[in-house]
Amino acid sequence: MTVKEKIVIVGAGPVGSLAALYAAQRGHDVEMYELRSDLRDPSTPLLNFTRSINLALSERGINALRHSGQLKLIDHVLQPTIPMRGRMIHGKSPDGSFYEAPQDYDIHGRAILAVDRADLNKRLLDILDHMPNVKLFFNHKLTGADFKRRKAWFEIMSSETATGRAREIEIDFDFMIGADGAHSAVRYHVMKFVQMNYRQDYIDTLWCEFQIRPVENRNPEDPMSKFRISPNHLHIWPGKEFMFIAIPSEDGSFTCTLFLPSDQVASLERDPSVLPAFFDRHFPGVTDLIPPEDLIASFNTNPHLPLISIKCQPYHYGSSVVIVGDAAHAMVPFYGQGMNAGLEDVRVLFSILDKHAAREDNHPTDADNTTAAAAADKRKIALAEYTAIRVPDAHAINDLALQNYVEMRASVLSRRYRLRKWLEEFMSVHVPRLGWQTKYSRVSFSNERYSEVVAKSDRQGRILVSVFEALVCSPFVVAAAVLWWKRPHRLVGAVQGAVSWLLNAFR
Ligand code: FAD
Numbered sequence: 031m032t033v034k035e036k037i038v039i040v041g042a043g044p045v046g047s048l049a050a051l052y053a054a055q056r057g058h059d060v061e062m063y064e065l066r067s068d069l070r071d072p073s074t075p076l077l078n079f080t081r082s083i084n085l086a087l088s089e090r091g092i093n094a095l096r097h098s099g100q101l102k103l104i105d106h107v108l109q110p111t112i113p114m115r116g117r118m119i120h121g122k123s124p125d126g127s128f129y130e131a132p133q134d135y136d137i138h139g140r141a142i143l144a145v146d147r148a149d150l151n152k153r154l155l156d157i158l159d160h161m162p163n164v165k166l167f168f169n170h171k172l173t174g175a176d177f178k179r180r181k182a183w184f185e186i187m188s189s190e191t192a193t194g195r196a197r198e199i200e201i202d203f204d205f206m207i208g209a210d211g212a213h214s215a216v217r218y219h220v221m222k223f224v225q226m227n228y229r230q231d232y233i234d235t236l237w238c239e240f241q242i243r244p245v246e247n248r249n250p251e252d253p254m255s256k257f258r259i260s261p262n263h264l265h266i267w268p269g270k271e272f273m274f275i276a277i278p279s280e281d282g283s284f285t286c287t288l289f290l291p292s293d294q295v296a297s298l299e300r301d302p303s304v305l306p307a308f309f310d311r312h313f314p315g316v317t318d319l320i321p322p323e324d325l326i327a328s329f330n331t332n333p334h335l336p337l338i339s340i341k342c343q344p345y346h347y348g349s350s351v352v353i354v355g356d357a358a359h360a361m362v363p364f365y366g367q368g369m370n371a372g373l374e375d376v377r378v379l380f381s382i383l384d385k386h387a388a389r390e391d392n393h394p395t396d397a398d399n400t401t402a403a404a405a406a407d408k409r410k411i412a413l414a415e416y417t418a419i420r421v422p423d424a425h426a427i428n429d430l431a432l433q434n435y436v437e438m439r440a441s442v443l444s445r446r447y448r449l450r451k452w453l454e455e456f457m458s459v460h461v462p463r464l465g466w467q468t469k470y471s472r473v474s475f476s477n478e479r480y481s482e483v484v485a486k487s488d489r490q491g492r493i494l495v496s497v498f499e500a501l502v503c504s505p506f507v508v509a510a511a512v513l514w515w516k517r518p519h520r521l522v523g524a525v526q527g528a529v530s531w532l533l534n535a536f537r
Pocket residue numbers: 040041042043044045046063064065066079083084085086087147170171172173209210211212213214215216237287354355356357363365366367368369370371372
């Protein structure tokens with residue numbers, strides 16, 4: 031039996047909003063506190079972290095929405111999304127012409143979805159607004175929490191806050207869910223109650239947003255004519271040490287992001303007029319899509335923001351608090367999984383809470399305080415299990431996200447990368463009972479635990495190396511090698527190079 035409790039959510043981003051929905055569906059009294067004003071209010075200024083960036087929503091995020099208990103939520107959220115079935119790699123051929131090379135994400139044709147983060151967030155808030163057991167408090171900033179006494183303090187943000195006369199309120203709660211983002215105040219206060227291991231890393235890359243505008247004189251008969259480039263791809267201009275990407279939006283525009291090492295950003299900041307030439311050198315074709323003056327204006331106006339990667343553990347304290355989403359595991363955006371992983375946190379957390387809440391207990395259920403104590407006991411066990419399960423998964427996707435930056439800006443151009451992808455997809459189609467898939471497919475199109483994805487992908491790599499080594503040692507290959515051995519040394523060197531290259535490809 032689920033006991034009705036007061037659940038406080040801190041942070042009304044996508045993850046906090048979904049957590050509020052899950053808690054409300056279980057009949058709890060839910061209060062959600064958000065530092066900013068209501069995102070749906072047109073006068074709310076967009077701060078750095080609330081910018082209307084386009085994100086890739088994939089299976090884990092969709093699955094978490096699916097399990098929210100709101101039948102219409104999926105249609106409501108997915109309706110304005112655009113499927114992206116692969117990457118489109120842009121480059122320049124030796125003869126100077128521009129090329130576009132599509133790379134499908136998945137041999138089975140599955141796609142990730144381009145979604146406007148603010149729009150997704152607003153749709154979740156709209157649903158919460160209509161739930162009688164949910165109260166939303168905007169302009170409330172968590173300033174303190176006592177997780178033993180289950181009390182928290184919020185500053186009410188108003189025009190008076192700047193003059194130092196902010197009003198503070200005290201609330202109590204049974205259970206707090208901290209979904210207040212990478213610079214989480216909940217996490218900071220949890221650290222005072224539990225020995226939390228914590229690590230944060232800034233990578234030496236800043237990001238800045240640009241926009242490809244929709245086509246103005248479009249053909250009214252053809253809805254696709256509003257897009258200047260394919261709407262069904264995530265476009266990448268790889269630059270080895272940096273990259274430029276573009277994600278489609280419903281209105282025909284593309285939200286673009288430049289990822290660039292900080293010293294190069296500083297150099298462009300000193301003289302932004304060289305930006306178009308920089309783009310022409312490294313990102314061929316972009317100045318045909320974004321006029322040079324718009325490039326410079328966006329670079330000058332839009333912030334140049336850092337990318338942080340956070341690992342910590344445990345995620346909870348006793349039965350009174352847990353952190354989810356970026357608050358627990360902010361990651362660099364290169365696997366398109368930050369929000370997906372955060373939404374998945376909510377599904378995993380509530381499935382574990384439900385499992386323990388359904389357990390028979392020894393407490394009599396007639397006295398309210400005993401029932402509450404029993405619920406807290408069960409939650410304490412559930413939260414410990416959540417931390418044990420989720421930490422290795424969050425750490426795994428955190429690492430994969432860092433590795434994928436190299437893949438997106440450089441490896442997508444390498445034959446080694448494409449060979450391994452081709453072999454894994456070949457096995458997936460022709461020997462399906464082996465269950466082979468690319469790492470990308472497992473991460474983006476399945477709900478397998480991230481830690482298992484890494485283990486399985488490593489295993490596939492080891493098998494490919496063994497098979498290749500066995501092939502190299504087969505009598506036929508040995509005979510061919512002996513023949514080659516008698517040839518000039520340069521050829522032998524080339525063969526040895528090729529063998530070691532192929533072996534590395536599968537590692
Ligand atoms: P947030 O969205 O940060 O929300 C936290 C909320 O808490 C905010 O509303 C904040 O105002 C509030 N808050 C903060 N402090 C307090 C306080 N003291 N009191 C009360 N409220 C507070 N993810 C993907 O899945 N796919 C992608 O393609 C993708 N692309 C990305 C591209 C870029 C450039 C970046 C930067 C990120 C990308 N992400 C992507 C990651 C994604 O944006 C985040 O993982 C996601 O927004 C995290 O959601 P959240 O609700 O945990 O945190």
